[in-house]
Structure formats: structure tokens, C-alpha cells
Amino acid sequence: MHAMQYELTLPADYDMGIIRGRVARVGHLLDDWAGLGIKAYLLRQRGVDGSPVNQYAPFYLWNTVEGMNSFLWGGAFQGLSDDFGRPSVRQWTGVAYEEGGAVGSPARVAVRRRQRVPDGVRLGEMVEDAVRETGRLAGEDGAVLAAVAVDTSRWELVHFSLWDHDTPKADGDVFRVLHLSAPGREGLPRGRQW
Incomplete structure (x- = not known):
């Protein structure tokens, strides 16, 4: 599994209806994309859910590098x-993935938390803690899924979860889910990724 995200931070007075309209027009185009586990079309709006910015920031979990590369280089x-x-x-290597009890329900909210891996910690212990946290999140009421991945060039973990309600039991940046493409969700490997 590979995680990927890019962020478009937009002006404070940007009409976020433009992003909503764009997703409504093109979101379905990845509903059957080969190699894609999920793509969550995410939006943060300044002043909503504690967001300081307007931002469009899709988050991907890929089953294959070929699918990811086809998306990036194929047009x-x-x-x-x-x-x-x-x-x-941004790209991260998958560490763990779990489906929650609300899997299959429409995802309303996503939470993303980046966590620095400090110098001097035992890497295996830190990652095992992250795997346990992924399982805990997936076990919470309303969890659709939870994942954690690592960027070893920055030594950073990214925790990602989707929720079927507006009050997620996760810490981090809260995004509204405008659309979820999940052609290969069932093929995402469950549990620890090594």
C-alpha cells in the first residue's frame, strides 16, 4: 500500500463552491481506476472544523505503484x-490499514495527523504503536477505515481515517469528504504491512 496527498491552499476569500463543482464534475473519473484502493476528495474551509485555511487536499491509498504512476504521468x-x-x-509507504465497522457507509469526514518520528526512538516500537493506534481508530464508532504510513525521507508518520459522522474520535486536521472513489478498497491489505 502507498499513501499519497497533495494540497492546494487557496486564498481566504476563494469561492470553495468552485472546488465542490469540480469534484461533482470529475470525481467519478477515478471510481474504476486500476491500482487505486481509495481516493478521498477532501476539502477544508477556513473557519470550519478549526481550519485556518481554504484547502483542497485529496488523499489516496494505492494498491499498486503502477496505478499511482499512471495517475501522475498518464494525464x-x-x-x-x-x-x-x-x-x-507527498508519498508515504504503507505501514497498516484496517476497515472500521462503518465500512461501506458514506464517508463524511476525514482526519489526517502527521507525526514526526523523533531521533533516538526505537523505530520498531514507534511503528508498532502506530499500528495499534490504527486498529484502535478502526474500532471506534463510525469509523469507515484507518491507515498509517511513513515517509522515511522526513521520518514522518501520517495517520489517516474516514468517518461516517461529523464527530470523529481522532486528532488531527479535519476535512470534509466531497466524494470517495474506492475501486480497490477491498484489495487493500489489512493489518500490518510487513
Whole structure:
């Protein structure tokens, strides 16, 4: 499993209806994308759910590198780059994935938390803690799914979860889910990824 996200931070007075309209028009295009586990079309609006910014920030869990590369180099990503400029694309290697009791329910909210891996910690212990946290999140009421992945170039974990209600039991940046493409969700490997 591979995680990926890019963020488009928009002006404070930006009409976020433009992003909602864009997702309504094109969101379905990844509903059957080969190699994609899930794509959550995410939006943060300044002043809502504690967000200091307006931001469009899709989050992906990929089953295959080929699917991810096809998206990035095959033209789909080019449309976004043409319209908004080419954003930096963050990538993380999958550590754990779990489905929650609300899997299959419409996801309303996503929570993303980045966590630095401090110098001097035992890497295996830190990652095992992250795996346990993923299982705990997935076990909470209303959890659709939970995942954790690591960027070893920055030594950073990213915790990601989807919820079927507006009061998630997770800490981090809260996003509204505008659309969820999940063609390969069932193929995402469950549990620890090693």
C-alpha cells in the first residue's frame, strides 16, 4: 500500500463552491481506476472544523505503484496542474490499514495527523504503536477505515481515517469528504504491512 496527498491552499476569500463543482464534475473519473484502493476528495474551509485555511487536499491509498504512476504521468494529474499549478505530491509507504465497522457507509469526514518520528526512538516500537493506534481508530464508532504510513525521507508518520459522522474520535486536521472513489478498497491489505 502507498499513501499519497497533495494540497492546494487557496486564498481566504476563494469561492470553495468552485472546488465542490469540480469534484461533482470529475470525481467519478477515478471510481474504476486500476491500482487505486481509495481516493478521498477532501476539502477544508477556513473557519470550519478549526481550519485556518481554504484547502483542497485529496488523499489516496494505492494498491499498486503502477496505478499511482499512471495517475501522475498518464494525464489525469495534468488537468489539476493545468488549472491550479503543479503541487508538491507527498508519498508515504504503507505501514497498516484496517476497515472500521462503518465500512461501506458514506464517508463524511476525514482526519489526517502527521507525526514526526523523533531521533533516538526505537523505530520498531514507534511503528508498532502506530499500528495499534490504527486498529484502535478502526474500532471506534463510525469509523469507515484507518491507515498509517511513513515517509522515511522526513521520518514522518501520517495517520489517516474516514468517518461516517461529523464527530470523529481522532486528532488531527479535519476535512470534509466531497466524494470517495474506492475501486480497490477491498484489495487493500489489512493489518500490518510487513
